[in-house]
Amino acid sequence: EAGVTQFPSHSVIEKGQTVTLRCDPISGHDNLYWYRRVMGKEIKFLLHFVKESKQDESGMPNNRFLAERTGGTYSTLKVQPAELEDSGVYFCASSQDEAGATNEKLFFGSGTQLSVL
Amino acid sequence: KQEVTQIPAALSVPEGENLVLNCSFTDSAIYNLQWFRQDPGKGLTSLLLIQSSQREQTSGRLNASLDKSSGRSTLYIAASQPGDSATYLCAVDDGDKIIFGKGTRLHILP
Numbered sequence: 001e002a003g004v005t006q007f008p009s010h011s012v013i014e015k016g017q018t019v020t021l022r023c024d025p026i027s028g029h030d031n032l033y034w035y036r037r038v039m040g041k042e043i044k045f046l047l048h049f050v051k052e053s054k055q056d057e058s059g060m061p062n063n064r065f066l067a068e069r070t071g072g073t074y075s076t077l078k079v080q081p082a083e084l085e086d087s088g089v090y091f092c093a094s095s096q097d098e099a100g101a102t103n104e105k106l107f108f109g110s111g112t113q114l115s116v117l
Numbered sequence: 118k119q120e121v122t123q124i125p126a127a128l129s130v131p132e133g134e135n136l137v138l139n140c141s142f143t144d145s146a147i148y149n150l151q152w153f154r155q156d157p158g159k160g161l162t163s164l165l166l167i168q169s170s171q172r173e174q175t176s177g178r179l180n181a182s183l184d185k186s187s188g189r190s191t192l193y194i195a196a197s198q199p200g201d202s203a204t205y206l207c208a209v210d211d212g213d214k215i216i217f218g219k220g221t222r223l224h225i226l227p
Contacts (some may be wrong), residue, residue, distance in 0.1 A: 033215070040122075043206065043217040056214070091161060093215075105150070106208075106215065108161035 002026065004094050004109035013117045018080040021112045025074070025094030031055075032075050033095075033106065038088040039099060046090075049075060081115045089113050119144045122208050123218035130197055131226045138174040138221045140207030145185050148171040148210045152181050152192050156221070161206065165192070197225045 007022045025032045034046040046065070047057040051072035058068070064083070069075040079086055093106040120143045122144040130136050140150070151169045152163040153201040165174045165181040167190070173182040194201055 007166075035215075035217075042219040043208075045214045045216070049216075059214075093161075097182070106163065108163070 004092055004107050006090075006092050006109035006112050008112060009110060010113045012117065013082055014117050015084055016081045018078065019082055019114060021077045021079075021090050021092075021114070022097040023075045023092030023094075023109060025092070026096075026107055028070070029094035029096050029107075031037070031095045032069060034075070034077055035091040035093065036088050037091065037111075038085070043091065046077075067095075079114075082088075086117050087114055088117045118213050119147075119209060119216045121207055121216050121218040123205075123207055125129050125221060126219065127222040127224070129224040129226055130170040132197060132199060133220060134197050134225070138194070138199055138205050138207075138223070140192070140218055142188045142190075142209045142216075143212065145188050146189075147185065150183055151208045151210070152179075152180075152190075153206040153208060155206060156203045163176050164205075185213065194223075199225045199227050201225050203204050 007025045011019050013019050014108055030051050032049040035043050045059040047060055047067055048055045050067050050068045056088040064079045089111045091111045092109045095106050122141045124139045137171040147169055151166045153162055155161050165176055167174050167181055167183040178195040183190045202225045204222050206220045207218040208215050
């Protein structure tokens with residue numbers, strides 16, 4: 001069974017450019033989460049999809065970030081325009097049931113290392 | 118507001134020693150607690166998941182305990198090996214979000 005996959009693994013862009021990160025969850029997982037780890041700080045929640053709907057986007061830092069999950073399959077996270085402080089590792093995770101359900105584990109992707117110069 | 122703290126921030130121990138990583142959380146109303154490891158340049162790997170009703174979980178040389186009332190969890194690694202070197206993250210699920218600690222960077226000295 002394939003795990004959670006993220007593309008690209010690394011992205012280096014200049015300030016002001018646009019970057020789109022992609023996450024393919026495990027097949028059949030309705031719940032998809034985006035997290036971000038900024039250098040030296042803890043991993044922070046960005047948003048949560050249930051199928052194609054945004055269940056919780058309270059962690060999105062500002063309106064330069066746009067997440068979509070058309071059709072309830074893969075998800076994209078677009079940063080436009082990118083700023084220096086957006087640099088970090090962006091993780092995607094999926095689960096079959098909502099996090100908090102009994103025995104439910106989150107499965108994480110390898111992350112996308114984003115560097116904004 | 119739930120806060121997760123991990124102590125120490127970094128730890129170096131000689132190979133073969135047993136060690137304990139600590140995690141504390143401020144709100145005991147959690148669904149579960151999960152320990153992850155992150156290797157440099159790689160993603161997160163789930164190690165152990167402890168449900169709120171459980172006291173501990175074991176997997177190989179790893180044992181995680183949970184004391185919900187005191188807001189503490191420990192990750193015990195027996196007979197440490199150089200391959201155990203990584204950052205270990207504790208994450209608490211409050212039913213709404215997963216809140217991560219900052220992690221403990223573990224270095225096992227050959």
